[in-house]
Amino acid sequence: MSDTTAMRSDSGRPALRRAIVDLGAIGSNVERISRIVEGAQIMAVVKANGYGHGAVPVARTALEAGATWLGTADVGEALAVREQIADAPILAWLHDADPRFDEAVERSIAIGASSALHLERAAAAASATRAQPASVHLKVDTGLGRNGIPRREWERVFDRARELELEGRVTVDGLFSHLSNADPVEDGLQLDAYREADALARAAGLEPRLRHIAATAAALRLPETRLDMVRIGIGLYGLSPFDDESPRHLGLTPALRLESRLISVKRVKAGTGVSYGYTYRAEHPTTLGLVPLGYADGIPRHLSNTGSVEVAGKQRRIVGRIAMDQFVVDLGDHRASVGDPVTLFGDPATGAPSAYDWAQAASTINYEIVTRLGGRVVREYA
Secondary structure (H helix, E strand, O other), rough: OOOOOOOOOOOOOOOEEEEEEHHHHHHHHHHHHHHHHHOEEEEEOOOHHHHHOOOOHHHHHHHHHOOEEEEEEHHHHHHHHHOOOOOOOOOOOOOOOOOOHHHHHOOEEEEOOOOOHHHHHHHHHHHOOOOOEEEEEEOOOOOOOOOEEEEHHHHHHHHHHHHHHHHOEEEEEEEEEEOOOOOOOHHHHHHHHHHHHHHHHHOOOOOOEEEOOHHHHHHOHOOOOOOEEEEEHHHHHHOOOOOOOHHHHHOOOOOOEEEEEOOOEEEOOOEEEEEEHEEEEEEOOOEEEEEEEOOOOOOOOOHOOEEEEEEOEEEEEEEEOOOOEEEEEEEOOOOOOOEEEEEEEHHHHHOOOHHHHHHHOOOHHHHHHHHHOOOEEEEEEE
């Protein structure tokens, strides 16, 4: 199925630019990680439109496979998911400087509170809506240096949170933080700081039932960080957070395959320049194929002359500069035709380049490769 049919051609052919998302792989990845984390609950992180895969289809699949929570960056993302999924617990943790949480509280979105202000605004929303106490997960900064309640404010905020609980305006359901993934020693120091925060919260009378600090990397490699719940982002989509272990070695299956087709094929002589600035010239007579995606679709310009795609079972090099809407591949002596399928990246088990391969060629990370896909790319679900 597809989340849109507007971009299909009149002939009924598949969309020119399509990301095929294997929901079976999503479910399998949840089940695999569930076995690894040995009883910890799983939050499926579907922020940024499910890392480019489609938030709602991924969320539904993850819940069916055993995830118990959903995670988004901001309240707007959470509310968009809530429109389609009525009852799953959802946590949103990244907020504006002057947040309003009324609709979030009304729609049972848990608030990740990284400051005293967030806590007060959550309580105010509960008072204004008279719907229910605001569900809050207090976020403490244990060393990542991003958002989170700083150490000097922990006791004051915990005491205030307990007051608001006694008033019936908030319920502190969780206490969480985020690791730097710098190295095991640094992550261990952060875990020690988190345990200190947990002890202080309980001393203040709080009883958060969900303690969570591990994202995919720590969930897979640092058992001591799993606590009550792990937040699974990149692993949910079958991609590895590590440079030294592939998805296959982790037992994960990449869920997204980016496809198109050749829209021009031409034979050229040696010395022919390709694309803007002629950063590539054919060294010998060859066949060039044109693929109708470019940086407007999220194809990194840094893949110019370095990346590859798969055509007819073989990886073919991207040559010349990637443009806004298109790029060229060198097909050598392959007898290609207009309309031949192209796999830009996908599961390397099929012979295609992987998101990691693209990331290496573009000097970035696989997270960026999948999340940057643009609006012209149609998501289809298998």
